[in-house]
Amino acid sequence: MSKLAILGARIIDPANRLDDIGDVLVEDGKIAGLGRAVFADGLAEDIKTIDANGLILSPGLIDMRVVTGEPGAEHKETLASAGIAAAAGGVTSMVVMPQTNPVIDDISLVDYIMRRGRETSPVKVYAAGALTKGLNNTDMTELGMMAEAGAVMFSNGENAIADTQLMRRIMAYSSTFNALIAHRAYDPYLSKGTCAHESEFASRRGLPAAPALSERIMAERDMALVELTGARYLLDMVSSAETLPAITRAKKRGLDVNVSVSINHLALNELDIGDYRSFAKLDPPLRGEDDRLALLAAVNDGTIDIIVSAHDPRPSGEKRRPFAESAAGAVGLELLLSAGLTLVADEQLDILALLKAVTSNPADLLGLPQGRLNIGAPADLVLINPNTPWVCDADTLSSISRNTPFDERKMQGKAVMTICDGVVVFEDGVG
C-alpha cells in the first residue's frame, strides 16, 4: 500500500468544474480522496507528503497528437525519450500517430507500440491506427481489429484523403466500431507544393502558399460525410478562422464532430517565420494574427475541443535548410503546457478552457478513465507553478530532436511535478 498526500494545492479539475484549495490522497496509483477535509483526522505516519503550497494541481495532460520515430527512425525520437519529454511537460498520456516505419496499420504494430510504451516510457502511451494501408490513401485498414487490439483512434497522419468515396466508406465502416476518425483537413490539390499560408506576408517573402480555403473545403466535405455516415470525427489541427463557422454549424446540427488545434497555432503566427526561420515551418502552416485570435476565442468558447502539442521531432539536418525545402514540424510535448500557461498569463486564454482541452475533453473523446480527479481514477497528476518566468532554451529539451520555434522565447508557468499512476515521474524544484 503506497500512499501519497499532496497538501494545500489549488485543485483545478475541469471535468468536475472544480477550482478550490484542498488536499489529495493517492493510494496504490489511484485517487483515494480529494478536498478540504481529506485529512481532517490527521495524517498517518507512513504517508509520503508533498506540500503544494498553493501550486495548481491538475489532472495530467493527455496529448492526442505525438509523432515519434519508434519504430523506424529512433534517431529522431523513441517512445522512451518522448515519454521523458512528456513527463517534463506535465503530459501523462500520449497518443502516438501512425506515421512510423512501418506504419501502424496492423494489429501487431498497435500491440508493439502499446507494449514498448509500457516497457520504456514513464508516461502512458496509446496508439492511433492508420486509416489506409501504409498511409497509401487508397485501401482501408483493419479498423475493427485494430480497435479491438487497443487503438484508441485512427488517423491518416499528415495525408489528407482526397478520394471522397474512400473517406465515405472509412467513415461508414468505422461507425460500427464507434471508432474515432481523425483527419487533417486540407485539399491536397490546392495545397500541393506549398509551404506557407497564402497572404501578403508569404507573397512578399516569395513563398509558395496555400489559401486557408484549402482547409475549409476539406472540412466542409468531411462534415457532410459525417452527416451522411454518422461517424465520430476529429478535425485534426484546425488552423484558420475561415474553417470555424463550418465547425459551429456542424456542432449545432448535432453531428459527432470534434476539433483540435496545435499549441503552435495558438501561440504563434506567420510573422514568427520572420526571415525564413525554418523552425517555424509547420504543417498546417502558421497563419495570420486574425486567425490566431479567432482560434483562441474558439478554445475559450468551446468550439475547439482539444489542444495538442503536434509533437513532431526532426533532426536539425531536416530543418536547417532553405524554408521551402525544410521539413515541417516542431517538438512540443515539453512546451504544450508552458506555452498554454503563457497565453493564460497574457490573458488570452482562460485557464479552465486550457486545462479542459488537454485533460477531460481528450479523455472523453478517447474513452479513458484518467484526465479527471474522480475517486478511483488513475492518479495522473501535474503540479503547476503558473508564475515562474523562464526562457525556453531548445538545447535543454529532453527530446532527442530539439526543433522548436519557441527557442529563446519568454514563457511563464511550467510543470514542477508530474505523477503517473501515483508515481512521481518528473520533479523540478517543489519545496
Next chain:
Amino acid sequence: MHNAHSIIGFSARHLLSVTDLNRIDIDLLLSLGESYLDLSVQKDSKNSVLAGKTLVNLFFENSTRTEKSFELAARRLGAHVINMSIAQSSTSKGETLLDTAATLNAMSPDLLVIRHGASGAPALLAQKVSCAVINAGDGTHEHPTQALLDALCLQQALAQDGRQLDGIRIAICGDIMHSRVARSNIHLLKQLGCEVRLIGPPTLLPTDADRWGVEVFNDMKTGLEGCDAVMMLRLQIERMGGAFVPSKREYFHFYGLDREKLDYARDGAFVMHPGPMNRGVEISSDIADDPEISLVTKQVEAGVAMRMAILYALSLQGGNT
C-alpha cells in the same frame, strides 16, 4: 399428365422480379416445386409437359450452376434447350441487347432465361420478345428463381420439425449491397410471413434498407439473436482488399459465420448459402459441410425442382395449354 390442375390461377406472364408474383402464385409454385422434389416425379418421362417447346438460356454473365440448373429442369420436362453465352459472343461484335432480342424472337422460343450484368435488362428484353422471360439474375437487382428455391428448401427443412415459414426469423448476412439474391429473398420471405433481418458492415448495406420492412444490424451478435435461419452471401474477392472491407481476415472475424457466431442464433438454426462459397471468408468449412445445419446442397437440389415448377407454370401462360 402430372397435376396440371394445380397451377390454375397462376397469373404471371414473366418472372422478372419476385414482385411479379402474388401470394397465390407463390403458393402454387412452392407446392408444384415440392412435388418435383420427388426424383421419381422429376425423372418420369411421362411428365414431358414441355415436349416440343424451346427454351433459350441467354447468359451475358458467366454462370455454370444457374445455367445448368435451368437446362436440366427444362430437359427433364422434355423441352429443347439452346444455351447462348453472350459474354464471349455477339455483344463483343457491337450488337445491342435489343438486336439480340430481335434475333432471338425470330427463332420463336417459348421460354427465355436471361442473366445480365445490368439491372433491368430482363425487363427491357421482355418488352421486345413474345415469349415468357425468366430473370436468372440482373445486375444487383433481383434473382427471383434463387429466392423461390431458397424458400422451397427452407420450407422443407422446417417441415421436418412440423414448422413452417410463416413467423420464423431469418437473417441475411454479408454483402447485401451488391446482392440480387438478397433483394429477391427479402421481398419473398416477407410475403411468406418471415421476419427478415439484414446484417453487414455499413459499407455493404444498401442505403435506406431499413425502409424495406426489415431490421438492419451491423453486428452479428445482436443481429443473429433468435434467428431460425441464417442466409450467408458471397463476398466478391475484389471487394475485400480495402475498398469495402479492409481484408478477408477482418471480414471473417466480424462477419464470417463460424460456430461462435452461429451460437447467437436459435438452437438448430439452418444455414444457407446461394453459392459459390468463399470458405473462410463468409462461412467456415465445418459449418458449410455440417449436414445437420447446412442446407447448401439441398438448395441445389431444390433449384432444379423449383425451376421445373417455374418453367411449367410460365409455359402455360403462353396460352398453349
